Amino acid sequence: MVITACTLDKIDYEAELATAIPQAYEFEEVVLIESNGYRIEIEALNGTFYKGYNELHFTVTNMSNNQTVDDAAITWLPIRQLNTAAYSCPHSYNVLYDATNGYYSGYSVFDYESGLEGTWEFYMSVEINGELFTIQQGIEVMAQPNMNLNMTTFTGADGISYYIALVAPVSPSVAENDLVAGIYQYNQPEEPAGVFPDPSQFSFSEVQGATVLLDPRMPEASMGNHSSPNNEDLTQMTEGLYHGVVNYTMTGNWTLNFMFLDADGNLLAGTEVPTDFTPGIEGAKSELYIDILF
Structure with a gap:
């Protein structure tokens, strides 16, 4: 009876996923700049x-x-201009050289798409053999078509702004999947702003030593908000990202419900989800969650 209730009126998610998730994920050029006798190329997945x-x-x-x-x-330093205000997002300010792969490696967690409400640009400084030059260029941030790479922002009970951005899996399977996320916090400036763009006013860092309790559910009424076994909470690994396990038992809409604990075990965000099986009723969610489509 439970299996029947979970599969009634099931959407053809296989067809939906075929159009929703890009099948190719390769690093391609997204920005090319020639300045001061140097060519600077920035690559991102799918050139976007x-x-x-x-x-x-x-x-x-x-x-x-x-x-x-x-x-x-x-x-x-990525900057979002919104009317007369300027904001940033989690990013690696100092970009470090990866000798194994032969490129400088960094990241940005863009929290808004480009549009009428705000535009993005980046400020870059490059110093080579004592010669320093700077670059400013507008960029376009697109909507993420793959819901498995969604993100969320929230303010913790400590008043700090936090960001959780999914990194993997890109294309999950009906199995126990390695779940990877970046977790960041905004560092409130301690000094007044200097000359724009003053990096101290746009400082973010990786959250250290937190634990993210994970409770995946299928919240649609036909699914009864059921969960799955063998999930593992997210904890930080040596490279700075947070790793766990999410067990997807079927395709469909899933919600990753979170409870966010700091390094001392204090609950800063999220609520426990009731364990009741509720066929015919849309499932409850934690106050902290990310919806995905698998």
Whole structure:
């Protein structure tokens, strides 16, 4: 009887996923700049800046000899202009060289798409052999078509602004999936603003030592808000991202319900979801959650 209730009037999610999730995820050029005799290329997945987590690859080439520069000091600061106000988002300000892969590696977690309500640009400084030059350029941030890479923002009980952005899985399977997320906080400036754009006014950092309790549910009325076994809460690994396990037992709309605990175990956000099976009734959600489509 439970299985029958869960499969009545089931949407053809396989067909929906085929159009909703891009099938190719390769790093491609999204920005190319030539300045001061150097060519700077920024790559992102599918050659697009998306709302949510974006891994970024930077390469710097000396145009006089076509040699790659591996000892540049690079900073990256994305800014969103909203009327007369300026905001940023979680990002790696100092971009570090990855000798194994041959590029500088960074990230941005864009929390809004580009549009009439706000536009994005970035400010970059590059120092090579004591020569410093700066770059300012507008960029476009697109909607993320893959709901498995959604994000959320919230204010914790401590008054700090937090961001949770899903990184993986990109294309889940009916199985126990490794769940990866970036978790960040906004660092309130301690000093008045200097010359714009003053990085101290747009400072973000990875949240250290938190735990995110995970309770995945299928909230549609036909699904009864059922969960699944063998899930694992999100904890931080050495590279800074948070890892856990989410067990998807079928395709469909899922909600990842969270309870966010700081390094001391204090609950800063989220609520426990009732365990009742509620066929015919839309399921309850935590106050902190991310909807996905698998």
